[in-house]
Amino acid sequence: MNLTLKAFVKKELTQALRDVRMRALMFGAPIIQLTIFGLALSTEIKNIKLAVFSGPGDAMFGRVADGFYSSGWFLRAGHAPGEDPYELIASGRADAALIAPAAGLARSAERGGGRMQLLVDATNATKARAVEAYARNIIAAQAAREYGARDDAALKFDVRVLYNPAMESSMFLVPGVMGMLVCLITIILTAMSLTREKEMGTFETIVSAPLSNAEVLLGKTVPYILLGLADAALVVAAGYLIFGVPVRGPLWQLGLAALALVVTTVSIGTFISTVARNQQQAMLGGFMFLFPAILMSGIMYPVENMPRAVIAAAYLDPLMYFVRLIRNIMLKGGDVHVLWANLGALGLMALLAAGLAYKRFRQTLN
Amino acid sequence: MNAAPALEVKGLSIKFGDFTAVDNVSFSVERGEIFGFLGANGAGKTTTIRMLCGLLEPTSGTAVVGGLGFGDGGRGIKKIVGYMSQKFTLYNDLTVGENLDFAAGLRKLDAGYAAGRRRELFEFIGFDRPLSTLVASLPGGVKQELALAAAMLHDPEIVFLDEPTSGVAPASRARFWTLIRRITGMGKTVIVTTHYMDEAEQCGRIALMRTGALIALDSPEGLKRSTFPGPMAELDFKGAPAEAFICGLEKAAGLLELSPHGMRWHAAFSDRAAMAAALAGLPPTAAMALINPSLEDVFIRLVEGRER
Numbered sequence: 001m002n003l004t005l006k007a008f009v010k011k012e013l014t015q016a017l018r019d020v021r022m023r024a025l026m027f028g029a030p031i032i033q034l035t036i037f038g039l040a041l042s043t044e045i046k047n048i049k050l051a052v053f054s055g056p057g058d059a060m061f062g063r064v065a066d067g068f069y070s071s072g073w074f075l076r077a078g079h080a081p082g083e084d085p086y087e088l089i090a091s092g093r094a095d096a097a098l099i100a101p102a103a104g105l106a107r108s109a110e111r112g113g114g115r116m117q118l119l120v121d122a123t124n125a126t127k128a129r130a131v132e133a134y135a136r137n138i139i140a141a142q143a144a145r146e147y148g149a150r151d152d153a154a155l156k157f158d159v160r161v162l163y164n165p166a167m168e169s170s171m172f173l174v175p176g177v178m179g180m181l182v183c184l185i186t187i188i189l190t191a192m193s194l195t196r197e198k199e200m201g202t203f204e205t206i207v208s209a210p211l212s213n214a215e216v217l218l219g220k221t222v223p224y225i226l227l228g229l230a231d232a233a234l235v236v237a238a239g240y241l242i243f244g245v246p247v248r249g250p251l252w253q254l255g256l257a258a259l260a261l262v263v264t265t266v267s268i269g270t271f272i273s274t275v276a277r278n279q280q281q282a283m284l285g286g287f288m289f290l291f292p293a294i295l296m297s298g299i300m301y302p303v304e305n306m307p308r309a310v311i312a313a314a315y316l317d318p319l320m321y322f323v324r325l326i327r328n329i330m331l332k333g334g335d336v337h338v339l340w341a342n343l344g345a346l347g348l349m350a351l352l353a354a355g356l357a358y359k360r361f362r363q364t365l366n
Numbered sequence: 367m368n369a370a371p372a373l374e375v376k377g378l379s380i381k382f383g384d385f386t387a388v389d390n391v392s393f394s395v396e397r398g399e400i401f402g403f404l405g406a407n408g409a410g411k412t413t414t415i416r417m418l419c420g421l422l423e424p425t426s427g428t429a430v431v432g433g434l435g436f437g438d439g440g441r442g443i444k445k446i447v448g449y450m451s452q453k454f455t456l457y458n459d460l461t462v463g464e465n466l467d468f469a470a471g472l473r474k475l476d477a478g479y480a481a482g483r484r485r486e487l488f489e490f491i492g493f494d495r496p497l498s499t500l501v502a503s504l505p506g507g508v509k510q511e512l513a514l515a516a517a518m519l520h521d522p523e524i525v526f527l528d529e530p531t532s533g534v535a536p537a538s539r540a541r542f543w544t545l546i547r548r549i550t551g552m553g554k555t556v557i558v559t560t561h562y563m564d565e566a567e568q569c570g571r572i573a574l575m576r577t578g579a580l581i582a583l584d585s586p587e588g589l590k591r592s593t594f595p596g597p598m599a600e601l602d603f604k605g606a607p608a609e610a611f612i613c614g615l616e617k618a619a620g621l622l623e624l625s626p627h628g629m630r631w632h633a634a635f636s637d638r639a640a641m642a643a644a645l646a647g648l649p650p651t652a653a654m655a656l657i658n659p660s661l662e663d664v665f666i667r668l669v670e671g672r673e674r
Contacts, residue, residue, distance in 0.1 A: 201453020205516075208419050208451075209472035210444035365421050 021281055045130035047304035049077040051088050054100035060146060061105040064116070064155065065098065067142045073134050089121045089162055091335045092328070096120045096131050098157075109146075109154055116157040122164035123331045125172045127302055132159055163331045174245045175326040176299030178235040182258065183265050183319050184290055186228040190269025191282040194220055199278050207363040217361050221266045228262035229255075236330075249334025257325040257339075260346040264318045267353035274360040293319045318353075321346040370433030372397050372524050372555035373418065378427035380413060387413045389578040390427070395557065395571075397523075398550050402569030403559040404661075406669060409575040411559040412452060415526050418557070419449045432523055448522035452529040452559075455513045456501050463497030466516055473520040480519065487515035491545060507538025514545065525549060527558040531565065543568055563661045572661075576669045586661055593667050594622065594659045597641050598634040602653045605629070611649060618644035623667045632663055 052065040068074045077094035079085075085097035099117040101108040108115065118135050122128035135157065143155040164172065197203035197220075206216060236254065239245040247254060268289060276282040296303065296310060297319035303311060314320050321342040328338040373395035380388045388410040395401045403411040416422040418429055420440025428435070434442045456465045470480035488494070491511040501509060510530055518525060527546070531539040543565060546556050550570075558569065566572050567586050574582040574589070582589055603611075608631075615633065616624055620640025624633045635641035648654060 201451050202455060202457060204416075204421060204449070204451040204453065205455040205469075206472060207421055208444060208447075208449040210441040211472065212441075363421075364423050365416060 048074050049095045050074040051077040051079050051094040051097045058104045061100040064142045067138045119160045122161045123327045174239040175330045176323045179322045182232050186265040187269040188286045190224045190266045191272040191286050194273035195279050195282040224266045225262050232258040249329035253329045253334045261322040263350040264353050267357045270357035297323045318349045374430040376428050381425045391580045399570045400556045402572045404566045405575035410578040446523045448517040448525040450517040450527050458502035462499050469516040507534050524555045589664050590659045593664045594634045596635045596637045598659045600655045600657045601631045
C-alpha cells in the first residue's frame with residue numbers, strides 16, 4: 001500500500017474510533033436500525049380491528065364472522081349493543097365493520113341477494129385494499145361451505161369505503177409524511193445549531209452574558225419551534241394544492257397537534273446537542289432518533305402489524321401519536337376522543353423532552 | 367463603580383478528571399491595570415480567564431471579581447465584565463448590525479442605549495463601514511476590533527481578552543494595543559492573555575503561567591531584574607566555529623542562562639566577576655556587548671528552562 005494512503009487510513013480510523021460516542025453511532029445504530037427495519041417492514045396487513053353487527057339468532061352470519069376471526073388477520077373489536085358502526089370507525093376503535101342484512105343472512109341469501117355490508121376505514125389505503133381482498137376470500141370460502149363448491153358466490157357483500165373513497169395512497173401518506181418532515185427538520189436544525197455555537201466558540205459569548213439557563217434554552221429553541229410550525233403549515237398547504245388532501249377537522253386542532261409535536265422534537269434536538277460534541281455527532285444522533293421514529297410511526301406501515309415488542313416501543317414514539325392525530329383531523333374531521341387521547345400523550349412527551357433538555361443543559365463549559 | 371480591587375483570586379484550582387489545568391493560583395489586580403497572562407499553549411491562561419468570567423466552575427479556591435462573588439451563579443459578575451474568547455466571537459454569516467443587535471439583546475440593552483454605545487464604540491475603534499456589511503467580508507484586524515466593541519457594548523468595568531490578536535497582521539496588532547491602553551485610560555481594567563513578547567511588554571504586570579501554575583508575577587521590568595540580577599552578554603561569533611567555546615561556557619561557574627538567538631548567543635551571569643572569568647577565553651574574532659535582558663530571555667529562563 002502507498003505510504004501516504006496508509007498514513008491516511010491509520011489517522012482517519014484512529015480519529016473516528018477514539019471517541020466512544022462515535023463508535024456507538026457507527027456500530028450500535030446500524031444494528032438497532034437493521035432490527036427495526038427487519039421487524040417493522042412486513043407489508044402483510046394483520047391485526048385489523050373488525051366489528052360485526054347482526055340481528056339476533058343469525059347463525060350463518062355468525063359462521064361468516066368466525067371465518068373472519070379465525071383467519072388470523074382480524075381482531076375482534078367489541079361494541080355496545082345498538083352502537084353506530086360509523087361512530088365506531090370514526091373513533092378508531094374499529095378499522096372495519098361487517099353488517100348483516102336486516103332479514104338475516106340465510107334468508108336473504110335464499111332470496112338471491114343476501115348482501116352484507118362491509119365498512120372500511122380507508123385513511124390507510126393499503127390496509128383498506130387488503131381488508132377488501134381478505135373479505136372476498138373469507139366470504140367465498142364460507143359460501144362454498146354452506147352451499148357447495150360451485151356456489152361460492154351465494155353470499156354477497158357491498159363494500160363501503162370511508163374517508164378516502166378513491167383509496168388514494170397520497171391521502172394516507174401525505175399527513176404522515178408531513179409529520180415526518182417537520183420532525184426531521186426541527187430535530188436536525190436544533191441539534192446542529194447549538195453544537196455549531198459550541199464548535200465555533202460563539203456559545204462562550206452567549207453564556208458570558210448574565211442569562212438564566214431558561215433564557216438561553218428558550219432563545220435557542222423558540223426560533224426553531226416557529227420554523228417548525230411554519231413548515232407544518234407549508235406542508236398542509238402543499239398537500240392540499242398538490243394531492244388534494246383535505247383538512248376536514250378544525251384548524252385549531254391541527255395547530256395544537258403541530259405545536260405539541262414541534263415542542264417535543266425541538267426539545268429532543270436540544271437534548272441531542274447536550275450530548276454531541278460536534279456537528280457530525282449531532283447530525284448522526286438526530287438520524288439515530290429519526291429512523292426508528294419514522295419506521296414505528298405508522299406513516300408507511302401500520303403499527304398494528306408490528307410484533308408486540310415493536311408496538312411497545314412505538315408507544316414511546318412522538319411521531320406515532322402525531323400521525324394518528326393528523327390523519328384523524330385531516331381525513332376524518334377530528335374525533336374528539338382520538339384528539340384528546342393522542343394530544344395528551346404527545347403533550348406529555350413534549351413536557352418530558354423539554355424537562356430532560358433543561359436538566360441536561362449547562363451554561364458552563366466544564 | 368465600587369472601589370474594590372478588580373480581581374482578588376485565592377487558591378484557584380480546576381481539575382478535569384485527573385488533569386489539573388489550573389493549580390492553586392492566587393493574585394489580585396487593581397482597577398485600571400493592564401494585567402497580562404503569559405505562557406505557552408496549555409499553561410492554563412484561558413482556563414483561568416474562563417473561571418473568572420463564570421464559564422467554568424473552579425474545583426477549589428475563590429475569586430472575587432469587581433467586589434462580587436459567584437454566589438448567584440456569576441450573574442452579577444457577568445453584568446460588569448466583558449469577555450472576548452480566543453475563538454472568533456461574532457457570527458460570520460450575520461452583518462455588523464445584526465451581530466451588535468444580538469450582543470445588545472444578550473445583555474438586554476434597550477435600543478436607544480445600544481445605538482448610542484454603538485456609535486461611541488465605532489468612533490473608538492474607527493469603524494466607518496456600513497452596518498449592513500457581512501462580517502465574513504471584513505479583514506481579520508477589523509473583525510477583532512468589532513468583536514472588542516461587541517464585548518464592550520454593555521460598558522463593562524473589567525474586560526477579559528483571551529488572545530485578542532492571534533492571527534492578526536502586525537500593524538493591526540499594534541492598533542489593537544492602542545485600543546487596550548485607551549480602555550484602561552477610561553478607568554477600566556483589562557485582563558489579557560498573549561504569547562507575543564512585544565505585547566506582554568505593554569502590560570502593567572504579567573502573570574507568567576506554566577503547566578497550570580503561576581510561576582512569576584511582576585511588571586516586565588521587575589521580572590527582568592529578578593530573573594537576571596547580574597549582567598547579560600550578547601556574543602556574536604561572526605560565523606566562526608564556536609562549538610568548543612560554547613561547550614566550555616555551559617560549564618562556567620556563575621552562568622545563569624545560555625541561549626541561542628539567531629546567529630548570536632545570550633549569556634546571563636550571577637555577577638560581573640563570574641562574567642569576566644567565563645568570557646576570558648572568548649575568541650578574538652568574536653564580539654561581546656552588554657545588553658538588557660528581554661522578556662523573551664525571562665520566558666526562556668522561567669518557562670522553558672524548567673521544562674528541560
